[in-house]
Amino acid sequence: MALSSMNPRKYGMNRDPDEPEEGGDSLLTDRQLQVLKLRLQGRSQQEIADLLGTTRSNVSILEKRAHQNIGRAERTLQQWMMIRAPVSVHVPAGTDVFDLPQMVFSVADQKSMQLPVTAMDILVLLRRKAPHLFRKRAILKDVDVYVTEEGELLVMESGL
Amino acid sequence: MALSSMNPRKYGMNRDPDEPEEGGDSLLTDRQLQVLKLRLQGRSQQEIADLLGTTRSNVSILEKRAHQNIGRAERTLQQWMMIRAPVSVHVPAGTDVFDLPQMVFSVADQKSMQLPVTAMDILVLLRRKAPHLFRKRAILKDVDVYVTEEGELLVMESGL
DNA sequence: CCTCTGGCAAACAATATTGCTTACAACTCA
C-alpha cells in the first residue's frame, strides 16, 4: 500500500493550518523527512517514489531541498554564533594547537570574561569540530575561533 | 543619517533577485541581522527603529522572527542528527556519568561501528552540551544520547 | 501620575518556498 494514500494532501499543501505551529517546527517538511529517512535506510529514489506515490524526480528534488535546508540551518547557527561571540581569535596557519587555549584565554582576559571551558575542552572541541584543519600539532590554514559566553566554540576558515 | 536611506528597498522585498543565491544563505534576512547586531550592542528597540527608519513595533517583530528562525535552525539540526545517528542510547535518571561512555561504546560495538571519539571526548562534550542535565556525577533526568558516524554528539531529554 | 520599554495581534502586499510534473542528461554496472 502506498503511503501516499494516508496523506491525502491537496496540491501544494505542506503544512497543517489547524495546528498553530506552537514553536516546535523545523525547516524540514514532512515530505522531506520521509524521503530523508527512507534514503538513510538505503532505498533508491524510485522505491521511495513508489512508496510515497509520486515520481522519482520529485523524490530527488525533495531530497535536494531537504539538504539545502540543513545547510541553511547550519549557516544560520554559525552566523548567530559569530555575531554573538564576545571572543574571536584569529589563528594563523602553522600555529601549534597547544598554543590555542592560551590565545583564547588571553583574549577573554582582555575583556575580563571568565570562560566556562578548560584548556582541554578547547583542544577536544576544536579537534572534533574541524579535524581537517589540523595535522598533528599544526594548524593548516588561517582560521578564526569564536567563543560565546556559554562556552560554545566555533572554528571557521578565515575569509569564509 | 538613517541607515534606511542606503537600503532603498521596496515594500516586501527582502532578497536580491539578481543574485542567484548560490548556496550561501542563511535563515536570517538582512533586516533581521541588522536588528540582532544592534540589539547585541545594547541598543533599545526605539533607537534601532530610528536608525533603520522604521517603527519600534517593527523592530520588535524583526527581532522575534530572527529568534524564531534561530530556534528553527537548532531544531532542524537536532532532527537531522536524530534520524541520522546510528547509535542512540537511552540513559535513565541517576546514571553515573562515568558509566556513560561505556554504554555508548557497547551500543556502537553491537553495530560493529568504531566511533572516532574517546571516552573523555564523550564526557567533555556531554557536560558542555547539557550542563543542566548533570549534577556532580549523576544524571538528573532521563536522556537520550545520539552519536553519528562522524562522532557528533547530541543529548536530549527523553520524550521531547 | 507619566515615560520609557517591550511583547504581541491583526492585516496587507510582495516575495519565497514547496510539492509536483515533464523532460533531458550523465553515470555506473552488467
Added chain:
DNA sequence: TGAGTTGTAAGCAATATTGTTTGCCAGAGG
C-alpha cells in the same frame, strides 16, 4: 549495448514568510 541510478531545469498552483503599519497592553522607574 541496455538497465538502474541520480541530478537538474523549467514551470505551475498553493501555501509560507517577510517587512511593514496601526493599535493595545504590561511592567519598571521616575
